[in-house]
Amino acid sequence: MPLGIIDDKLVTEDDVVGELRSGMTVAIGGWGSRRKPMSIVRAIVRSDLTDLTIVSHGGPDLGLLCSAGKVRKAVYAFVTLDSIALEPHFRKARQSGAIDDEPLDEGLVHLGLQAAAWRVPFLPTRVGLGSDLFRDNPTLRTVTSPYDDREELVAMPALELDAAICHLNRSDARGNALYLGPDLYWDDLMLQAAPTGRRFISTEKVLPTAELAGEGCLHQRRISRMMVDGVVAAPGGAHFTSCAPDYPRDEEFQAQYAAAARSPEAWDAFRTAWLDLPETDYQRKIREDRKPGNADGQEDT
Amino acid sequence: MSTDSDRVGITRADVCTVAIAECFRGDGEILANPIGTIPVIGGRLARATFEPGLCCTDGEATLIADDTTFPGPESSGGLTSLDGKTVEYWNPYRSMFDWVWSGRRHIIMGATQIDRYGNQNFAAIGDPKQPKVQLLGYRGAPGNTINDTTSYWIPNHNPKVFVERVDTVTGVGWDRAVALGLDGPARYFDLRRVVSNLGTFDFATPDNRMRLRSLHPGVSVGEVLAATGFELAVPDEIPESRLPTPDELLLLREVIDPEGRRNAEVPDPA
Numbered sequence: 001m002p003l004g005i006i007d008d009k010l011v012t013e014d015d016v017v018g019e020l021r022s023g024m025t026v027a028i029g030g031w032g033s034r035r036k037p038m039s040i041v042r043a044i045v046r047s048d049l050t051d052l053t054i055v056s057h058g059g060p061d062l063g064l065l066c067s068a069g070k071v072r073k074a075v076y077a078f079v080t081l082d083s084i085a086l087e088p089h090f091r092k093a094r095q096s097g098a099i100d101d102e103p104l105d106e107g108l109v110h111l112g113l114q115a116a117a118w119r120v121p122f123l124p125t126r127v128g129l130g131s132d133l134f135r136d137n138p139t140l141r142t143v144t145s146p147y148d149d150r151e152e153l154v155a156m157p158a159l160e161l162d163a164a165i166c167h168l169n170r171s172d173a174r175g176n177a178l179y180l181g182p183d184l185y186w187d188d189l190m191l192q193a194a195p196t197g198r199r200f201i202s203t204e205k206v207l208p209t210a211e212l213a214g215e216g217c218l219h220q221r222r223i224s225r226m227m228v229d230g231v232v233a234a235p236g237g238a239h240f241t242s243c244a245p246d247y248p249r250d251e252e253f254q255a256q257y258a259a260a261a262r263s264p265e266a267w268d269a270f271r272t273a274w275l276d277l278p279e280t281d282y283q284r285k286i287r288e289d290r291k292p293g294n295a296d297g298q299e300d301t
Numbered sequence: 302m303s304t305d306s307d308r309v310g311i312t313r314a315d316v317c318t319v320a321i322a323e324c325f326r327g328d329g330e331i332l333a334n335p336i337g338t339i340p341v342i343g344g345r346l347a348r349a350t351f352e353p354g355l356c357c358t359d360g361e362a363t364l365i366a367d368d369t370t371f372p373g374p375e376s377s378g379g380l381t382s383l384d385g386k387t388v389e390y391w392n393p394y395r396s397m398f399d400w401v402w403s404g405r406r407h408i409i410m411g412a413t414q415i416d417r418y419g420n421q422n423f424a425a426i427g428d429p430k431q432p433k434v435q436l437l438g439y440r441g442a443p444g445n446t447i448n449d450t451t452s453y454w455i456p457n458h459n460p461k462v463f464v465e466r467v468d469t470v471t472g473v474g475w476d477r478a479v480a481l482g483l484d485g486p487a488r489y490f491d492l493r494r495v496v497s498n499l500g501t502f503d504f505a506t507p508d509n510r511m512r513l514r515s516l517h518p519g520v521s522v523g524e525v526l527a528a529t530g531f532e533l534a535v536p537d538e539i540p541e542s543r544l545p546t547p548d549e550l551l552l553l554r555e556v557i558d559p560e561g562r563r564n565a566e567v568p569d570p571a
Contacts, residue, residue: 085437086437106444127402127444131471135429182393183361
């Protein structure tokens with residue numbers, strides 16, 4: 001694959017998985033069930049990776065990896081499917097004791113990523129004081145201000161990552177990318193917090209750099225190639241989460257995914273139908289599924 | 302005191318909505334950030350009447366000037382969801398911390414459990430390491446409560462919500478804030494009020510325990526006590542919750558919530 005070629009960082013989902021190891025800490029971009037790098041998540045599900053620590057503003061990325069047995073620990077402030085308030089696969093994993101967790105306030109996630117990106121051991125805040133975060137998350141410590149106020153604050157530790165994975169709307173082959181929806185979420189910070197060599201994005205459309213100018217507005221060009229080591233061309237890669245404005249969340253599919261948490265049999269059936277297959281087959285099946293009566297119609301190239 | 306003729310057609314949800322709006326009285330030019338159907342409608346009502354400085358979100362990534370509520374957040378997200386909205390400011394999630402940590406927000410959160418000091422839980426029920434019921438997580442509750450004015454909205458007042466002790470403290474209550482120091486680390490703590498489908502509650506007692514502040518029309522003290530799993534402070538005189546004015550009713554029915562979604566969240570008692 002070699003990832004070192006500067007002017008072309010195009011890789012596949014499986015190439016990304018090949019750079020990961022069991023036991024790694026991986027940040028996954030997006031928010032809830034919005035703009036999640038699901039094609040790479042599906043590739044992780046198909047791999048033999050295990051014992052991952054996942055840092056996420058959690059949605060079906062975390063839920064899917066939990067049910068697939070890939071997660072050792074979740075670092076999160078919330079896990080939701082948006083239109084389904086609580087993520088059933090994550091709940092099941094927590095309630096069965098299958099995973100460890102390090103719960104955080106979402107502001108602490110922000111500070112932890114920022115501290116890692118800025119290469120400082122912690123950032124101070126009042127967030128967490130008085131709450132049970134100190135009971136439930138043993139990584140947290142306090143720090144006393146060295147100034148005259150001597151105030152005791154929470155020292156949010158840097159969230160040390162081994163890799164980051166995000167999905168963007170457009171990019172070039174070198175990793176300059178932009179989002180077209182209303183919110184970048186924490187994608188840029190996750191990519192900046194992860195070590196060089198394992199910062200990956202998937203994108204709906206890969207364009208020549210000059211053509212990115214015709215997409216979105218200047219202020220949405222928030223991902224620089226200095227933050228990115230590998231680019232996966234993944235049209236539909238966020239499915240079934242939303243990827244505004246390219247496509248909305250596939251609510252019908254999400255409901256099917258949620259229902260797969262009900263029993264081992266339901267999960268097996270979902271896995272066989274939608275996970276134990278290459279991404280190209282998944283995308284073809286989705287298109288066929290969405291166009292009944294057109295199942296063997298147009299050629300896909 | 303209002304007469305019976307003033308009450309024709311006023312629903313329990315209308316009263317709850319006004320009670321939520323009242324939480325924001327005096328807040329000025331800050332971000333009113335109510336979570337839930339009636340809170341969003343109540344925030345709009347406060348802004349449209351006695352608190353015009355408030356800023357309100359569309360539930361996604363903008364602050365909007367419109368009085369009407371939108372059924373957000375849009376499931377698809379995205380710029381198309383801005384259709385028909387009067388945008389004042391682009392407010393992606395990350396901007397929220399700028400408001401919260403600088404003390405320019407009053408949030409109204411929900412609670413799966415809340416205790417007599419207003420400690421809130423919406424993370425998990427049972428053993429935190431292997432909960433009986435996993436809920437949302439800590440979300441932003443620790444940061445909200447330690448930095449900003451906070452109130453709670455409980456649409457279904459019952460002893461499983463108003464509990465003796467919460468299993469996990471996500472939002473900080475008065476006892477813990479006092480222990481931290483109201484002149485010190487907890488100096489920005491301001492847990493103001495709880496509104497439920499039965500009444501309104503505050504913490505204006507010598508030891509900051511929850512107090513019955515007003516009863517919604519038709520609700521008895523006994524009904525509230527039976528629905529509360531801890532010892533509630535009950536003053537001798539308990540006023541009735543304020544009824545909506547004719548202007549407020551008109552705003553609710555014609556502009557802010559013409560579809561009556563507030564009445565779906567809190568149906569009228571049979």
